[in-house]
Amino acid sequence: MGFFYSFVASMLAALPFWLASKAVIFAYKNINNNNFAHFKPVFILFIALALCCGLRFLFLYLKAKSQESIGFQIAADMRLEIAEKLKKTSMGYFSENNVGSLLNAVTTELSMLELQSTKMIDVIINGYINFVVLCLFMLAIDWRAGVVIFIVGLLGTLIIEQINKKSRQNSDIANHIQTKMANNVVEFIRGINVAKTYGLESTVLDGLRSVFGQSKRIRLKIQAKFVSINSVLLLLLDSATVVTILICVCNQQDNQLSLNFFVTLVFFSYVLFNSIKEMPDATHILGAIDDNLHHLKQLDKMPLIDMAGADLKINQYGVEFKKVGFGYEKEKVLHDVSVVIPENKTTAIIGPSGSGKSTLCKLIARFYDCDEGEVLVGGHDVREFSYSSLIKNISIVFQKPYLFHDTIKNNILFGKTDADMAEVLRASKKACCHDFIMQLPQKYDTVLDEGGNSLSGGQKQRLSIARAILKDAPIIILDEAMASVDPENEWILQQAIASLVFNKTIITIAHRLSTIQNADQILVMDAGRIVQKGNHRELMAEPGIYRDFVNIKEKAKNWQL
Numbered sequence: 001m002g003f004f005y006s007f008v009a010s011m012l013a014a015l016p017f018w019l020a021s022k023a024v025i026f027a028y029k030n031i032n033n034n035n036f037a038h039f040k041p042v043f044i045l046f047i048a049l050a051l052c053c054g055l056r057f058l059f060l061y062l063k064a065k066s067q068e069s070i071g072f073q074i075a076a077d078m079r080l081e082i083a084e085k086l087k088k089t090s091m092g093y094f095s096e097n098n099v100g101s102l103l104n105a106v107t108t109e110l111s112m113l114e115l116q117s118t119k120m121i122d123v124i125i126n127g128y129i130n131f132v133v134l135c136l137f138m139l140a141i142d143w144r145a146g147v148v149i150f151i152v153g154l155l156g157t158l159i160i161e162q163i164n165k166k167s168r169q170n171s172d173i174a175n176h177i178q179t180k181m182a183n184n185v186v187e188f189i190r191g192i193n194v195a196k197t198y199g200l201e202s203t204v205l206d207g208l209r210s211v212f213g214q215s216k217r218i219r220l221k222i223q224a225k226f227v228s229i230n231s232v233l234l235l236l237l238d239s240a241t242v243v244t245i246l247i248c249v250c251n252q253q254d255n256q257l258s259l260n261f262f263v264t265l266v267f268f269s270y271v272l273f274n275s276i277k278e279m280p281d282a283t284h285i286l287g288a289i290d291d292n293l294h295h296l297k298q299l300d301k302m303p304l305i306d307m308a309g310a311d312l313k314i315n316q317y318g319v320e321f322k323k324v325g326f327g328y329e330k331e332k333v334l335h336d337v338s339v340v341i342p343e344n345k346t347t348a349i350i351g352p353s354g355s356g357k358s359t360l361c362k363l364i365a366r367f368y369d370c371d372e373g374e375v376l377v378g379g380h381d382v383r384e385f386s387y388s389s390l391i392k393n394i395s396i397v398f399q400k401p402y403l404f405h406d407t408i409k410n411n412i413l414f415g416k417t418d419a420d421m422a423e424v425l426r427a428s429k430k431a432c433c434h435d436f437i438m439q440l441p442q443k444y445d446t447v448l449d450e451g452g453n454s455l456s457g458g459q460k461q462r463l464s465i466a467r468a469i470l471k472d473a474p475i476i477i478l479d480e481a482m483a484s485v486d487p488e489n490e491w492i493l494q495q496a497i498a499s500l501v502f503n504k505t506i507i508t509i510a511h512r513l514s515t516i517q518n519a520d521q522i523l524v525m526d527a528g529r530i531v532q533k534g535n536h537r538e539l540m541a542e543p544g545i546y547r548d549f550v551n552i553k554e555k556a557k558n559w560q561l
């Protein structure tokens with residue numbers, strides 16, 4: 001419908017020329033006649049002119065209403081589709097330099113689609129319709145003019161096709177540099193604190209400057225190419241206008257055309273040619289949009305992890321690794337891991353840095369799928385679950401918790417979205433965060449900065465524990481939850497964790513000797529293998545990494561600073 005409204009609106013743009021020329025010629029002929037009755041037709045013509053303008057605006061309004069929301073709707077749907085996919089995507093996808101690409105897709109590429117696509121399609125379709133109308137019009141008046149317009153149209157179409165092809169190729173290059181820019185900006189923002197600490201802001205900025213410069217050069221080059229092809233087309237169209245007018249003048253002199261028809265024709269052809277002149281720009285933009293769509297389609301290839309899962313309910317909450325092998329890239333980081341983590345017991349994992357402790361935990365929550373063997377939760381392979389039915393059973397407290405730019409209450413509610421305020425308060429008190437929340441100006445309605453940066457590390461951690469308490473999952477993974485907390489906060493955090501872990505299956509990557517010593521089972525990892533297993537007493541009785549580790553810890557305890 002939108003294209004129809006648009007076509008009628010552009011035809012209504014021509015009619016006023018006919019009416020105006022008729023009125024001017026009439027008024028000119030009667031200029032020496034003082035009888036105002038002779039001017040009546042002129043007034044009628046002007047009323048018709050005003051009506052035309054009014055109708056044109058009405059059709060333009062209808063076109064805008066029916067067309068312009070389409071782009072926004074499509075872009076909104078696509079953004080939601082991408083978000084849905086990201087929910088089911090393997091965590092590996094986010095670490096493999098894809099953040100910039102995603103950012104570019106969701107912001108720049110989709111913005112172009114929502115703001116420009118319908119407008120540009122409209123320009124092109126109308127351009128072609130106008131061209132056909134012009135062609136027929138000219139053929140009816142003078143076949144020579146018709147043939148000239150037809151040949152110009154054919155040549156123009158070839159040039160426009162060339163512009164489209166080039167724009168698609170160039171858009172690929174532009175997208176590549178756009179993604180590179182987004183990656184660099186993300187990297188810059190993430191690393192600015194470290195760079196400042198070492199006084200290296202200008203070095204980091206140099207990297208950004210270089211990629212911005214690259215982007216500018218590429219865009220200028222693309223624009224220069226477009227401008228040169230476009231100029232040929234504009235020259236062709238302008239020449240065609242001149243030739244058309246010339247033919248009309250010749251016809252007028254032969255008295256084959258009325259003056260009114262002549263004036264209308266000259267202006268009308270000018271208007272129609274002008275609408276055709278908008279086509280190269282539109283084609284250029286559509287070429288880029290087309291490439292963007294192709295790029296967005298690539299997101300369909302995101303590695304999904306939730307393809308064949310079912311909504312499973314389990315009634316025992318032990319975890320088991322059976323001959324598990326895994327590597328992030330080619331290199332394996334876990335080798336033939338087989339171990340049972342019993343339900344309602346605490347299992348501590350220790351080992352040197354890089355030995356695979358966190359990786360082991362990530363496989364339980366299916367951040368990644370193992371390459372060999374199976375990981376079982378409640379007796380089922382994690383791949384049998386739908387992601388939501390698996391993660392319902394697991395809470396993870398990370399070393400660096402993430403809080404959203406939202407109220408404290410909503411951040412806690414993340415653990416159980418349908419919980420009421422009484423449940424939030426209970427969880428918050430158990431996690432020892434109620435007191436500090438009540439001291440904030442808006443209490444539970446205080447809006448946190450993105451990442452929760454207005455809170456201390458310990459406060460953020462306790463809020464994330466409140467979230468986990470509210471979720472009340474039977475399996476808790478504590479990924480070095482105490483590691484970044486100062487000794488003053490350690491005691492209070494310990495209390496919060498004690499409320500969380502009561503009567504649950506606990507898997508904890510721990511550094512504190514007391515946590516490790518009290519664990520029911522200790523797994524010692526080295527270079528991606530479980531090299532020792534047992535409780536504190538059993539492991540202290542045998543030589544190995546564990547006994548060395550405990551001895552070093554004991555010695556460190558006696559150090560005085």
Ligand SMILES: Nc1ncnc2c1ncn2[C@@H]1O[C@H](COP(=O)(O)OP(=O)(O)OP(=O)(O)O)[C@@H](O)[C@H]1O
Nearest residue numbers: 095328329333351352353354355356357358359360
């Ligand atoms: N996202 C990733 N992509 C590629 N390699 C990774 C990734 N995460 C970890 N690794 C590698 O996998 C190995 C095991 O890492 P993991 O984080 O599991 O060890 P860890 O024992 O938890 O170490 P730490 O105690 O230092 O946290 C390391 O060699 C690490 O470099």
